[in-house]
Amino acid sequence: MRRAPLLLFMLPACGFLGESDFAGARQAAGSAPWTNLGAATLCQGSTFFGPPDSDPVGICIPQSARPGRLCLSDAACRSRERCVCGTCTVQICDGPAQCGSGNGRDCNFRTNVCGLPCSAQQGCPGQDVCDRGFCTSACLQDRDCQTGETCSPTHRCISAFCHTTSECIGGIQDCQIQRNPGDLREPALLDDPLLLFVELRPTVSTGQIVRAQSGDGGRSFSIDPAAPVLAPTAAERRLGAPAVARRGTTLLLFFEEPDGIGRALSSDNGRTFQRDPAPVVRADQAWEAGLVGSPGAAVLGDQTVLLFYEGGGGAGIGLATSQDGASFIKPSARPVVDAIAISDPTLWRQIDRVGQPAARRALDPVGREGVSLWFAAHGVESAATLESGMLVPPVANNSIGYAASLDRGRTFAPFPFNPVFDRIENFRQHDQESTPTVAPVGDRFLMLYGGADPQGHATGLGIAVNPAP
Amino acid sequence: MRIPLCALCVLCGFSNVLADPLDTFGFDARGKAMGNAMTAGTSGIGSAFYNPAGAALAPAPEIGLGYSYAAMLLSINDRDARVSSSRGLSLGAALPSRCGSACTFAVGLAFYLPDQFIARIQTIPVSEPRFVLLDNDVDRIVINPTLALRLGPIAVGAGVTLFSDAAGNGIDFTVGGRGGMQVGEAKLDVALPSRAAPLLGLLWTPRTDLRVGASFRGQLDLRLRLDIIAHVDIPGGGDTVISIRALNFYTPRKLSLGVAWDPTDRITLAADASYYNWADFSGGVPDLRVLVDLQIAPALLQGTFPADRLHDTMTLRAGGEWRRALAPDRMAALRAGLAYEPSPVPDQVLLTSLADNDRFVVSLGAGLQLARIAGFLDKPLALDAALEWHALIGRTAQKLDPALPSFSSAGSIVHLALTATASF
């Protein structure tokens, strides 16, 4: 009894306890805003894919070097290493987006590897030291350095970027390739477990579909199995633009084939597929102008399959439905989303192409079933910039929009602030985004998209999340 | 040629709004256990919060120290909203001084200090669902100093509830070249200007077993005003201004009427009605402006989103206390209370996503009053405990535009409070 008041004195923290910044949960809706996390890593063995027009690049490694330790994430690696395709090593780069987001790393353009920036005020972790703006460590020999580094004559761990072994120290080092060019198109995500199906184009006019899985929540994917899960027949040159949906225990894979949109079924989680002999959707409407492709699929609660597709080479997004997942009908002779429907006089205008849909079934808090639709469109989303007193008009580019339907995909309401994902650089340059695919991962939505620079040169797959980390 | 400040972006998130934490949970454990129906029933350490006039009715100087903890079991879309728990120290005082046979002058103080910080200024993007009344704002300091005067059956009280803004002349940062080197200099002028709202109270004791009370509190809020100006004084450079304006902790005007009746020596019954003037709340959408005056002025979107108008609410509270003497120098009390607190937040059918729910509050409590503790304390000591359960009535916000995400909110709050009150 006597001690009760004393205990009361000991409980309170009197404002000193503190609390983390931005406590509280952010709600994910999958609509907007999307935060770009940079390039998606798709590994094939120990290398990952880079932009299609890039060269194979790697890092000079001493021939006596031990292989890097195996890893699932950067956290398992040392200070300057990243987890690259399951192995800890310093990572090559030629742009900051390739070094990930939110991990404090930036591309050191002097050495073309991802590093931790530092300054007199911003120190380095552990025993690392700051050398010309990036962290490194002192060394006496190569083994004092981290995987992918060598010890320089000035006793600093350095990395040497290379294309071939001839660029490394002859007889002592080899060029270990980290990144190969890869033309990856139209990714399709499937959740639970998180799988990626993507079109890989070995040559310009050929295409095949590969499957990849992720062990780190979608930051990186590894191709598994090694062989394509769907490849063109001898008479075909390309199968591509996959879309995937789960119907019961079966995976439905829709894809572009020469005569329309084909279908394949898998009962082993997408490792193998049984392809239908004929397309399930053909271009038979006037607005489609003989072209259908880039499918996006969703399965409703009653197992009805909604197959959205791009028609007429960007003329709009059409819908085909199927009760049994095999035979599809088109409920309307018009597209469900077209340029007029998504145009806004201020926010998104001069739209001349709409397509590449990705769809998901959605349930709102009162249990109403709806359909979320992400798509790419080509238009203008910003005003003119003022440069040295001169007005410079914006340039049309591909961006990603969002729309939702509460009537089983028959009609869509566009998001009022489209586009929902549009990257800008240096105040005025709009990079391009297309071929979105979206899946829930944990308490967030993950988007993979096909990226391109303002001039339209493909830069590979990118990742964005909603809400921001 | 120096281009004009031409690029402007406005917006935007939504500041949290709320009456102070004592409005949500009450002040001392006795008041909380009685459903906070204390406008007429207070006479001691809780007076500076419930009714400033009550301090003049304290029989002797009293100081009370309490601690409270609230588990915020709230969810949005059936997922934990991770609302931080509200917990902190409360200190109350009623210091009466006689000025005649029927005259008492008193000083009162109600003070609440959260464990984590004194206050937190937080804004959330306008479209993100968030418990606008229960997230964050139940965690702020409350300081209510009051004065009271009793003349016969009438007691009056007045005071202020104090808070502060976060403002100043801003932060000025200059980057330039000097002697061929890039150099920077900065200066800063930030203040917490004090804010105050009036507290008024009246207590009438027509009979020894009956008291009627009224109290009024003015409106109060915290305004954040922070300007960061960066001058880049190198060729091609210019100015960048980041200007933040936000409003937090809106505490509406409150008018309470109450009655307390002692039907027997052992029983006290009390009832309150409190009117909250939420409709006067404006400026809930803070803004952040970024002005870039460089060789390139980006085309930034500008928009303003009017906040949803909150509506006034009426909260009803009732409580009772049953006392029993355990021994000549100790007495026990059991207490219970009930309240209904409607939400001032309208249906969220447009862009804003303010989560808030009507609440039923059920409270229970017990107290032990000791005339003295032999060998330790020569004056009375009261120990009280209270448990409040806030049941949020589930609510769904269904947007008119299907492309805007709808959301649901629900949950409950469990609040535990302990108070020790010593007389001097």
Add this chain to the structure above:
Amino acid sequence: MVRPLRFALVFFAFTSVARASTPDVFGLGSEATALAGAVTARTTDFAATFYNPAGLALGGPQGEVSFGWTGYASRLAVRGQRVPISDPTGFELGVRMPVPLAGALAGRVALGLALHLLPDQVVHVVAHAPGEAFFPYYDNRTQRLVVLPALGVRLTDRLAFGVGFNFLAGLSGKVDSSPGATRTIEPRIDEKIEATARVHAGLRYALTERLMLALSYRQSFSVPFRTDSTNRVAGQEIDLNIDAEGLFTPHQVWLGAALAPDPRWSLSLDAGWLHWSGWRGPYVSVSSVLPLAGALAVEPPALGYNDIVSVRAGVEWRAADRAAYAVRLRAGAGFEPSPMPDQPGVTNLIDGAKIIGAAGVGLVLKRLLPEPVRIDAHLMTHLVTDRTYNKVVYATTDPGCPAQNQVCGLHDEVRDNPADPTTLGTQISNVGYPSITGGGSVWAAGLTVTLAL
């Protein structure tokens, strides 16, 4: 040769000083202030929360509450230009309450609380640009609410101990903004006003009935301000991280003695050591990422401040003691050297030695209310001796004072270009160049009324 500069990175700004008092600068309570603060061994009212919390336990069985008012005026000047006072008033509220314990603890424990309130603000943090000329002793240390809760315990009949806290708040947090769902810049702001507290502790020892000795320690105090602002505007990072610390008061150790040679006189003497060398200075650190400028971090000049010893003395005469009233007259004096070093470089922290004088009167009205009422008044002045800083100019490449060093001297700010005559010669924008002088006086007056509870 000094020429106007096209760019003025440093500008002349005489900031106003002493906007409101704090106990550190002028004192707490009229009685203590009238004795020039020489009360470490004699104060027993609410002022003990600041000077020596042990005194709370020696104030008798009756609780009391005090209300005070203080006002200030500045006659400080830099180069003859007057530096005014912006907020020349403050209020005090103090409580001393013996705890009614029984048994062995009876009459031994007392609580105290002192508040110094500013009329319009809780706290004001100012961090200056390095070249600004101002009086740091008065400018930045005085503009805050003071909250001093304390506890005093009488351990034996001769020895008492006390501990208290100097409590206030700092501001820190983050601002993240980027395009949101509406595509406008949507900020997420999380600024916290966090508690900060430092310890006051003291001992009192009655060597004889007439001589009291005391030791008091006050921990250094400052109010932090930190904000990290991370903004993404149209694909461009605009980040500013700010770190400042205002209202600095150094670690202090005070020794005091109070002597009552006869019942009508009491004398007191205090000496304190103030650890100013632990001050980081009144400047702000910034790291930034700005368009065009890129990443830049600014570290403020690091001056070597001097630890100092301050001396105070006071005398009280009980002039009258009647049945209805009593009158007491008080006077005090003190000397405190300046902790500021010579400043040949960019800084212009103006400060001289302080000669302190104080006087006051106390009136006790014994019959006005059922309990006695005490009214105390005081007048105090700080005479700040003139201080001159002569600037020294070095070549940019001088190894004895390189251009990066802002403290050792000044450097030509524009490279000479023979094609542009305006760049030739030494061009310095520092307001203190070639020399700067400041000094003057500060005056304070106040009143405290104390009621028994």
